Amino acid sequence: MISYRNRETVAIAAALIILLIAAVFCLSSCGSSGKQDAQSSQDDRIPIKVLILPKFQEGYADDTISGDFPGEGQYYLQNFMKEADRYKIEGGYEGSDLLVKDGIAYCVIGMTKVNAALTTTAILNDERFDFSDTYILSVGCAGSARDTTVMGDVFLITAAVDYDIGHHADSREMENPDREGWFHDKDYDDTSYVLMDPELMDKVYALIKDVPVKTTKQTRRYMSKAFDGAKWATRDPKVLRGTTVTADNYWKGEYGHRNALLIVDTYPCPDPYVTTEMEDIAVASAVQRQGMLDHLIILRTSVNMDVFAGETTPESLWDPENSNYSADQGVSETADIFPTSMKNIFDVSKTIIQAIQNGDL
Numbered sequence: 001m002i003s004y005r006n007r008e009t010v011a012i013a014a015a016l017i018i019l020l021i022a023a024v025f026c027l028s029s030c031g032s033s034g035k036q037d038a039q040s041s042q043d044d045r046i047p048i049k050v051l052i053l054p055k056f057q058e059g060y061a062d063d064t065i066s067g068d069f070p071g072e073g074q075y076y077l078q079n080f081m082k083e084a085d086r087y088k089i090e091g092g093y094e095g096s097d098l099l100v101k102d103g104i105a106y107c108v109i110g111m112t113k114v115n116a117a118l119t120t121t122a123i124l125n126d127e128r129f130d131f132s133d134t135y136i137l138s139v140g141c142a143g144s145a146r147d148t149t150v151m152g153d154v155f156l157i158t159a160a161v162d163y164d165i166g167h168h169a170d171s172r173e174m175e176n177p178d179r180e181g182w183f184h185d186k187d188y189d190d191t192s193y194v195l196m197d198p199e200l201m202d203k204v205y206a207l208i209k210d211v212p213v214k215t216t217k218q219t220r221r222y223m224s225k226a227f228d229g230a231k232w233a234t235r236d237p238k239v240l241r242g243t244t245v246t247a248d249n250y251w252k253g254e255y256g257h258r259n260a261l262l263i264v265d266t267y268p269c270p271d272p273y274v275t276t277e278m279e280d281i282a283v284a285s286a287v288q289r290q291g292m293l294d295h296l297i298i299l300r301t302s303v304n305m306d307v308f309a310g311e312t313t314p315e316s317l318w319d320p321e322n323s324n325y326s327a328d329q330g331v332s333e334t335a336d337i338f339p340t341s342m343k344n345i346f347d348v349s350k351t352i353i354q355a356i357q358n359g360d361l
Contacts, residue, residue, distance in 0.1 A: 051136045051137065052139065053107060055108065073106065075346035084101035091122035093109055093119045098129075109279070117285065120283050137352060142155070144275050145274050146257060148232060151215070151304065155301070161281065163246060164248050180258045201241070205239075220234065244274065244298070246279060253307055254308075280298055303341045
């Protein structure tokens with residue numbers, strides 16, 4: 001016979017066992033619920049097939065914008081984003097929403113490396129969207145290299161390098177003022193250039209190399225006059241591959257041109273220097289950090305040259321107190337090519353977007 005004391009001990013033990021079983025069951029249920037919630041959250045994410053990233057657009061994310069002088073995003077807004085859903089991106093470019101429609105997303109990420117890197121990162125880290133199978137299409141205008149390019153060209157960027165990393169000196173302070181004013185510093189090579197995925201670049205270029213692109217009569221006259229009728233300057237525009245040089249300043253001129261050539265030649269870039277702009281190394285670095293470099297496509301189109309040409313001078317272009325800018329007189333560095341170049345890059349982009357939608361990339 002069990003004593004009263006022993007019966008009390010047994011009862012306590014049984015109660016403890018019951019409580020333990022209940023706790024285990026609760027933990028199991030809570031864990032299962034947590035997993036289900038996480039899975040549900042994953043399933044609720046909006047899948048994005050193409051993410052289009054222009055740098056500037058008057059009105060930013062306004063899909064009703066129109067006019068004769070489009071920004072970098074106008075044709076994408078008009079053709080893909082009408083009545084699109086809008087999402088505010090925390091940490092994104094102020095005033096610019098992410099627009100989403102039919103698996104295509106669009107967002108103005110801002111000019112300069114800082115804006116481009118921060119906005120791109122903020123978008124790709126937004127848990128409302130599924131970017132696991134997304135192609136990122138970074139688009140914009142650029143200056144382009146004298147001797148090899150013309151305004152109106154569209155470029156598939158196969159490498160991006162940072163103009164500002166390393167050491168720069170003013171030629172007036174150098175022992176040899178005729179040499180390039182950039183000095184390589186290999187300690188920064190892990191961040192000074194990004195090479196695009198070569199297999200993807202080959203596939204994309206095969207798709208777009210024959211897309212027709214246009215110029216204007218005024219641009220032809222400007223290029224011929226500015227560069228003394230040189231054969232390279234008077235050819236028709238076309239789609240090319242090349243390396244871009246990203247700077248935090250809008251540089252221009254012979255010394256900058258020579259620096260760009262030297263920088264590209266210093267790094268293991270697969271294609272020659274073709275453009276200079278203010279964002280691409282930042283976008284590429286941000287995408288690389290996300291492990292998505294094999295899905296990044298960068299397109300640029302030329303709207304001016306990287307050297308002063310014709311009647312242009314630094315003062316005529318940039319000094320508000322001395323400007324004698326006049327597009328009618330052919331003094332403007334962009335002549336009248338900008339709207340045409342924006343249409344050119346859109347036509348090339350559209351070919352890529354359609355290939356992505358059809359599963360051909």
